[in-house]
Amino acid sequence: MDQTLIFATIVGMALVTYIPRAVPLLALASRNLPPVVVRWLGYVPTAVLSAMLAPCLLLEDGAVNLGVDNLFLLAAIPTFLTAIFTRSFFGSVAMGMGLVALGRYLPIM
Amino acid sequence: MVTRARAVLKIPAIPVALSGAVKQALPIVLGYVPVGFAFGVLALKNGISPVNAVLMSVIVFAGSAQLIAVGLIGAGAAPLSVIATTFVVNLRHVLMAASLAPFLSSWRKRSLAWFGMQLTDETFAVHSVRFHRDERDRAETFGINAIAQLGWVGGSWLGVAASTVISDVRPLGLDYALPAMFIALVVAQVKDTTHVLVGLVAAVLSLTFLEVGVGQWNVILATVAGASLGTGVATWTRR
Numbered sequence: 252m253d254q255t256l257i258f259a260t261i262v263g264m265a266l267v268t269y270i271p272r273a274v275p276l277l278a279l280a281s282r283n284l285p286p287v288v289v290r291w292l293g294y295v296p297t298a299v300l301s302a303m304l305a306p307c308l309l310l311e312d313g314a315v316n317l318g319v320d321n322l323f324l325l326a327a328i329p330t331f332l333t334a335i336f337t338r339s340f341f342g343s344v345a346m347g348m349g350l351v352a353l354g355r356y357l358p359i360m
Numbered sequence: 361m362v363t364r365a366r367a368v369l370k371i372p373a374i375p376v377a378l379s380g381a382v383k384q385a386l387p388i389v390l391g392y393v394p395v396g397f398a399f400g401v402l403a404l405k406n407g408i409s410p411v412n413a414v415l416m417s418v419i420v421f422a423g424s425a426q427l428i429a430v431g432l433i434g435a436g437a438a439p440l441s442v443i444a445t446t447f448v449v450n451l452r453h454v455l456m457a458a459s460l461a462p463f464l465s466s467w468r469k470r471s472l473a474w475f476g477m478q479l480t481d482e483t484f485a486v487h488s489v490r491f492h493r494d495e496r497d498r499a500e501t502f503g504i505n506a507i508a509q510l511g512w513v514g515g516s517w518l519g520v521a522a523s524t525v526i527s528d529v530r531p532l533g534l535d536y537a538l539p540a541m542f543i544a545l546v547v548a549q550v551k552d553t554t555h556v557l558v559g560l561v562a563a564v565l566s567l568t569f570l571e572v573g574v575g576q577w578n579v580i581l582a583t584v585a586g587a588s589l590g591t592g593v594a595t596w597t598r599r
Contacts, residue, residue, distance in 0.1 A: 252433055254409045260439040261412060264429060265419040267447035271454045273476030279461035280472055291591040292459035296488050297555045298562040298586030299452050300546040302579045303424070303481070305563035306570055307539040315567060323539060330540050334547035340387030343547075347540025348394065352533030 326350040381503025384490070388482045388504075389511030391541040392423075396512045398534045399426055400519020401526050406434025410520045417516040421480060421509055423538065425449040448576040455583055456484040463491040471498060478505035485545040554590050554597075562586030 252260070284292075308324050309315050319325060330347040333339070396417060403413035408430065416426055425446045432442045457479055464472060483505050490496070519526075550556055566582035574581060 252407070252436070252439070254412055256439060257408055257412050257433065258415070260429075260433070260442050261416045261420060263439065263443040264416070264422075264425070264446040267443055268420050268422050268425065268450045268453075269477060271447075271451050272457050272479040273473055275454050275457035276461050276464065276472045276476050276479075277469060279458055280464045280467060284462055287591060287595070289462060290594060291587050292455075292462070294555070294558045294587035294590035295455045295459045295583060296485060297546060297549045297559045298583040298590070299455060299579065300481070300485065300542055300549060301559035301562040302566035302582035302586065303452075304539060304542040304546060305566045306578070307542065309567060310570070315571070323536065326536065327539070327543060330543045331547065334544045338548070340541075340544045340548075341390045343544035344387075344391050344537060344540045347543065348533035348536050350533070351536040352531065355531055355533070 322351060322354045326354065377497055377499035378503050380497075381500045381507060384486060384500075385504040385507035385511070387544075388486060388508040391482065391537055391544075392508060392511040393515035393518070394532075394534045394537040395423055395427075395541075396515025396517075397519035397522070398537070399423070399430065400516040400521070401523045402427065402434075402519075403430050403516075404520055404523035406430050408433060413520050414513065414517050417513045418509075420446070421478060421512060422446070422450050423480065423482075423512070445576060449579075452579050452583060453479055453484075455580070455587075456481075456488075460484065460487060460491060463496060467498065475501070475505070478509055480508070482541065482545065483508050485548065489548055554594050557593065558586045558590035561589055 308327050309317065309321070311321055311323075317324070326347050329350060330343050333346045334343040337343070399417070400413055403416070403426075404410065408416075416429075420426055428449060429442050429446055432445060437445075457476065460479075464475070467475070486504060487501065490501075546559060550559065562582045562585070565585050566578045569578035569581050
């Protein structure tokens, strides 16, 4: 692709990214939602983050790998523990990245 | 004493909001810089010009979609299919925006429109925790978003600048920045056992949907199913 076409693609990407972000805010902010809808929306953060996370950790080349040779899955255990016990965002990210980098230097991986 | 001194000296509210914003945005920035860096490196390696790469981080500002788009562009995909994929990948923000909307009823349309520009997975996660604690200061909210995006654009720019030196981002563990950030964010969301159940079910469903071949729709479908299950369980157990 030449750079002008890439530029046009980026503008299109910006539009289709912005619309889903802005429309619900503008349409729903001034409305009183029924309690059941509010409760449903309260579970969205947990659900959406888990749905994004699971494939990151469990899929290797498109197939589920639950084995100990799955470095991303293995590193997730201390990362989860760090997040649960320290509540430190940065500490968790540093732990995860450090372990993955370390794992790649070890011959067993 | 401090409050009185502030009133006497007429220190405006903006710097106060800014210091709070810096503190809360810092973890996002620390997560964004390495992922943005990886994006910058990969963008140039896939034939995107430095200007277009940085521009994408400024006007799209969507980590996973940008990384996917870079791969598609590098593989020679048509512009329309890149845009369509971006749309599907980012459609999950409909649910995030909807879940934050009830907290922002006092905001003007203009503020809401601007807030939407910088609604990412990470800013969403931070604001959803803040808003539930009744922290809805507009200056602080926009401050957090601006600093977060600065980190994203800055990281992308660094990656663009370093792309000739770096041949592979894997040895640094940079490709784990995003999963690790998701782990920290999801742990911050869990309030009770129903949340744990919702998270596990959404995770399993997301993988199942991928395996049956729904493509990028897996996240949206798993989220709708997980949140519905949670609502059902919560309604049933409270009865």
